[in-house]
Amino acid sequence: MATYDYKKIDKKWQKNWIKSGVFEPEVDRSKKKFFITVPIPYPSGSMHLGHMYTWTRADIYARFMRMRGYNVLFPQGFHFTGGPIVGMAEKVKQKDPKTLEAFRIQGVSESDLKKFADDPRALAEYFADGFRKDWENIGMSIDWRRTFITTDLSPYFSKFVSWQFNKLKTLGLITEGKHPVVWCPKENTPLGDHDRSEGEGESPEKFSIVKFSSGKFIFPAATLRPETVYGATNMWINGEGEYCILNVDSEKWVVSKDSVPKLKSQLQNVSFEGDVKIKDFIGKSAKNPLNGRELPIFSESFIDTAIGTGIAMSVPMHAPMDFYGLRKMRDEWEKLKPERIIDVTGEENIVEDAIKRFGDSIDGLKEATKYVYKKEFNAGIMRNNSAELSGLAVKEARDTVRDSLEEHRAYSEMYELTGRVVCRDGTPGIVKVLEKQWFIRYSDAEWKTKTRRLIERMNIFPEDARLQLLNTLEWLEDKAAARKGGLGTPLPWDKDWIIEPLSDSTIYMAYYTIANKISKIAIEKLTDNVFDYIFLGRKIDGKPDKEIEETKKEFEYWYPLDMRVSAKELLQNHFIFFLLNHTAIFNEENWPRGIQINGWLTVSGEKLSKSKGATLTIKRGLETYGTDQLRILAAAGNGMDDVEWNPASISAFDQRFGLISDLIKNFDSFTGEKRLIDSYILSKMNRVIKETTENLRCFRYGNALSLMLFALTNEIKLYTDMGGNNKETVKTILFTFLKLNHPVFPHITEELNHVLGSTDMLETSVWPVPEESLSNEGAENEVEVLKATIEDIKNIIKIVKKSPEKIIIGVADSGKFEIYNSVVKAASSTKNIIEIRKTLRTNSKILDKLLKNPNKLPEKLLDERLEYGVFMEAKDYLNKTFNCGISIEKESKEEKALPGKPSIKII
């Protein structure tokens, strides 16, 4: 497009903005401030259009707020914390071909690769640098003076994080404990989803262990349903399997050999004692710890020695496999007399019915088991034969029985994976219980309540996200906050541990406010007490230095954070931690005020990830398109919807801006007077301003775009088509158009504004305000009538299949308008035709027509004089459109004309 030589225009205005200093705001108490951030990026690769999507959404808002008179701060740092950067550098060192290839695609030179191999920091810095360059090339309105990196590579930031953790600890929100993780026994590391070649999404699942004693031995039955213990009739082992004796806390446990590595990694004080011939136990018995019942031990082939302990308790009336197994042993069944202990309304023989339904193959029994478990867990009530559990819902009974078993010292726990997990190196994963882990106590009820209060009052866009945050808070548990490897800040009281990335990135937004001042404070002076003074307004020891006072001023002006913008995948992790940490640490007036959650930029329906995005980098994008052309994508989405990368939609940009620049080119040719159509378009414009502003305010960019870009240009076109020709009107419309579109398309609008003769930049101009005096509903309604009439004429011509010689349009007379408008008024309160008739108390053919269909009652007030005027004004336009004579009459003879629906006669 000739009008958008983006290579030139982008650079030109980026320079001008920087020169003006608008991106580097200073503390100014006379101006309202607005502080907006996007989560800190992890620089392990090049930034792609997906990143641009989210950042652009924030940038649009920053520019929008700037024009609305706010002092806007939009800073950006880099997150070096975590494992992957180190891991990738290690892979470069080992010359892993896949990693090298990926970097080369992104344009990394051989000499840089060498640096990466020597120092992970070089890798992070390389990409952080690239990120910043990309962002400068697309004119992001970021204050780069406040950039920083995390981890102890940045001592000031590290001090800040140490302060945060000391604070949490003082508040009693840090605890030490154990934690189950999926583990690779070969590499001796936790197996995250990305480290797995199989079993993504599988997690540890807690099994209860009920200890049944048999002489000097313990038979530890692993079960997901400890509440069924009162219904147990017997024990199962697999007579063909290998078993052994394990010494657990001085008890002799009989367990399958398969379970030994698991139990060793999960329980304390476990040692191997020796093999055992399991067959010897068949026919013996073990004692139910709660009711003392002796349960016979049977062998059953479906007992899988690889699951749990290889020992199971049998509850035939509530477990299809147990039912099936014991039913085969007729005599035993009679002797043991299994009883139901759980009631589910409408289910008399739930297990038997389930087996009938799913079949008695292994798979069928498994399906039946799933069905019964789910049904009974959600709807089951314990019957009165379950001692202290009687009458409880199954959900409650599960916790109660654990307590009872604990009391009888008959309870333990183990974890089992929910499915098979295999490490990238081929080793099957196991569950390991990590001891002495440091946790942040996100489960704390009081803390949650406080945070809930915040979520309830915050500005959240879209609104759906609020409920999701509240629900996440409900189930949130303690989070392990430190680990042994990777980059980061050491835990201040236990330096062996590094604070983990999701935990050191919860309140750093506060650090932006002071990032450009804090380095002036001598690092040794930066104590927790100083941070308390700066961030919390606490008393400081001695008289604070000037540097400290200045730092404090920055924080006090810019905080709290007004808006945080991010994609939806961070909603249930980062965002919730961010909110919790703020409510714990900061004074209430400094809690965050707003968040925006967006969807993703997708390619053929798939999210752009670092690997998939390699070909859609910002750099590549800019080879073909201008910044503003790419920015239209960021404006395409509303709420959490994903937006598909579709270069074709960029043509819409070209088309609309082409139209506007043509208009500017022909600006001098507008010489006419103001007419009805002028009132119409100014009224429409007024409406567009109002609605666009509201949509932008709520991050509904898609809606804003369809108004300010599409609807407005359509109206402009209608205006000129209809012979609109007034310079003042056109000028007003053009400037409004450019201002409204500036936040989304800053470069091109700035250029066109310049071409139009403005000497001021849009970036520093004032956002348009709707003027009530311009709104003219009558004119809008009547132009709608005109449009509808044109449609009708076309329709008729199509049906008649002849080109008209003359078209006579008859506008209804004033009497009809009176009746019509009284119907409109009446219909605004009821849709009931009989009611409307009653209130009108007149009779006429017109009324009969208007009240024919309750779904098609008239709603808009109309004006006879305006209607006639609009049609008279449009005569030339109609003449051109239909290429025939046009006659506008008041009231046709046939009396067919209705207000808002003139009669049409085609000759």
Add this chain to the structure above:
RNA sequence: GCAGGGGUAGCGAAGCGGUCAAACGCGUAAGGCUUAGGACCUUAUGGCUUAGGCCUUCGAGGGUUCGAAUCCCUCCUCCUGCACCA
């Protein structure tokens, strides 16, 4: 499994109790313009209909209502998160 959000024309989507055959955009087709292509302009894009009309649709099935894409229930299906991972 738990929590949340979706399923509307060829596609992206708007509508969230009554002017919905469905805005807006993309795509497609025909015509115009052009040496040609692109861009641009016009028109069409569920079906029927020789006068502005009618009929049928909103994942599937049921219900509430004078009236449902919109509210309720059941089912199918897709997306997101579920933590030591950034």
